[in-house]
Amino acid sequence: MAIDRPKGTKDHLPDGSPKLSLDVQASAFAHVQETARRVLERAGAQFMATPLFEEAELVKRGVGGSTDIVRKEMFTVYYFGDHGGFILRPEGTAGMVRAYLQNGLKQLPAPLKLWTHGPMFRAENVQKGRLRQFHQVDYEVLGSTDALVDAEAIALMVDVVRALGLSGVRVKLGSIGDPADRDNYNEYLRGLFTPHLEHLSDDSKDRLTRNPMRILDSKSAEDQDLIRELAVRPMLDFLGAEASAHFAEVQAYLGAWGVEYDLDPSIVRGLDYYRRTAWELHHEGVGAKSALGGGGRYDGLSAQLGGPEVPGIGWAFGIERLLLALEAEGVSLPGTPGPLLYLAAMDAENVGLAAQIARSARAVARVEFAYKAQKPGNAFKDAERRRARYAAVIGTDEALRRVLNLKNLVSGEQREVALDDLNTVLTELENN
RNA sequence: GUGGGUUUAGCUCAGUUGGUUAGAGCGCCGCUCUGUGGAAGCGGAGGCCGGGGGUUCAAGUCCCCUAAUCCACCCCA
Incomplete structure (x- = not known):
């Protein structure tokens, strides 16, 4: 074969193909999308779709200039003769909020529930569950700060995954507070770790300036020793009164509905626009980080994009990672039926x-x-x-x-x- | 960006201390079989041994480079 598919991409193959695994089975993809549609639309979400490429500025403002996504993982699109500066979208939320603002969807009754699915692109090195083109199912709710919306979003994410037959998932739940809370916490961490700089791993020295919260879930043994010695307090101790009450309410609803979760103080969002509730969905079968997907509240995003204040919350899971998890559990999805x-x-x-x-x-x-x-x-x-x-x-x-x-x-x-x-x-x- | 493993037919893999026409099983096509399938037998197609360079009388085999792939780090879905 003279020409191979680009690195970090997968072909989606018909049933019966050689080397067929769930993550490349086209009918399995379709089944995930249809299941998500059923569960989310019953909950009132409406489907919409946005372009695969957007202005680079949207992602820089929306995702955050200090994140790895913007620093080293964006695909720049050069080939539009009359206009440059586009990039392939690395995630869905910025585009969804952009479309909400640009198309006047604020006129629709709030809170507005939206969902989409499609390919995302990140210029990363490849490993298990990590691709350059991967696919997400994405759910967003705009126009409410109500904790009930947060709880429902988390529950729906679990519902979709359960409807597909996956059982071994864990919700890791945390709150990163309001911006002032997070600033206070980062300041606390810097003050705590700076005198012990020489005991931190090289990676964590870097984290100390860029994102100190990352130090807490470091894989380095010396970092973990230091964290224990210093008896580092968790982010939750630094939540302000409002964020704290909001988080308590979210947990109360989840408890009432029987949605299980583990409080995880080391939950950190990689994207700058998150506020308050943040969570991840984990499963053993998907590779080193084991994250199937993640979500969080992003009340500041709209204003950051130059729009009015519109609170929002959303989540996304990776379809390939979900399929890896299903495969690890031995769940088989209905394939395309043969002719009658x-x-x-x-x-x-x-x-x-x-x-x-x-x-x-x-x-x-x-x-x-x-x-x-x-x-x-x-x-x-x-x-x-x-x-x-x-x-x-x-x-x-x-x-x-x-x-x-x-x-x-x-x-x-x-x-x-x-x-x-x-x-x-x-x-x-x-x-x- | 970094580290390690892998790469021979559509698929899964053999291939000796370098030795001349590179094999098997499965799959595919055909026949045995001109009105009833899953079997068996026989035959056939299909390979620049990932690509490039080097050593050698001789390279799938040894050396270097490169690409892809798998896994891991950073980070993320």
């Missing part, structure tokens, strides 16, 4: 008739036909490989008498059906 009926003609002059019957039968069911005349033995072999439930071979006798011999490929039983009755019979067979 496979038709073949024995003689070249009846191929056209087979095609005509198939085309009219497609009004009620999935029906395929052979493009060349086939001997009965080969016709049934073919029908079997295509996973048809029924097969019929048309010879001169059937053509003259205007009938089909429908053969059940599992039981081997045959029954004769008049062509005029075919669609009625197929409808019955489809329904049982």
Whole structure:
């Protein structure tokens, strides 16, 4: 093969392909999207979609200039002759909020629940559960600060994943407070760690200036020793009165609904616009970080993009990571079903008739036909490989008498059906 | 950006201390089998041994570079 697919991308393959795993099975992707649609739309979310590329400025302002996403993971799009400065979107929220503001969706009754799905792009090195083009399901609620909205969002994220048959997920829940709370906490951490600089790992020395909260979930043993020695207080101790009450309310609702979660003080959002409630969904099967998805409240984002104050909250999970988790649990998703009926003609002059019957039968069911005349033995072999439930071979006798011999490929039983009755019979067979 | 493993047919893999026409199983196509499938037998197609350079009389095999892939770090979905 002369040309391979670009690094960090996957082809989505039809059922039956060699090397097929759930994360590249096109029908599994479709099933995730359909399940998300069902669960989210029943909860009142409406589907919308935004472009795959946006102004670079949107992502810089929306995601934050100090994040790794902006510093080293953006794909710049160079190829629009009349206008430059576009990038492939690295996440969904900035575009959703941009579209909300630009299209006047503030006119719709608030809070407005939206959802979308599609590819995201990050220029990262590849490993398990991490790609350069990956896909997310995304849920956003705009126009409310109510803690009930937070709790419902978290519960819905769990609902979608559960509806797919995944069981081993954990919600890690935290609150990063309001901006002043976070500033206070970062100041506390800097004051605490700076005198012990020489005991921190090199990575954490860097974190101390860029994002001190990251030190707390460092994988380095020396960092963890130091954290224990210094008896570092958790972020939750620094929440202001309002953020604290809000967080208590979120937990009360989750408790009332029986949504399980673990309080995790080390929850840190990588994106600058988060406020208050922040959470992640974890599963063992998805790779080193084990995060299936994450979410949080972003009340400051709209204003940061130059719009009015519009509170918001949202989450996203990675479809590939979800499929890895399902695969790890051995959950199988429904694939594309085979045809209900496979038709073949024995003689070249009846191929056209087979095609005509198939085309009219497609009004009620999935029906395929052979493009060349086939001997009965080969016709049934073919029908079997295509996973048809029924097969019929048309010879001169059937053509003259205007009938089909429908053969059940599992039981081997045959029954004769008049062509005029075919669609009625197929409808019955489809329904049982 | 960094570190380690891997790369031979569509798939899973053999291939000896370098030795001349690179193999198997599965899959695919055909035949045995001109009105009834899942089996068996026989035959066929399909490889610049990831790419480039080097050593050698001779390289799938040894050396260097490069790419892809897998896993991990940073970070994230």
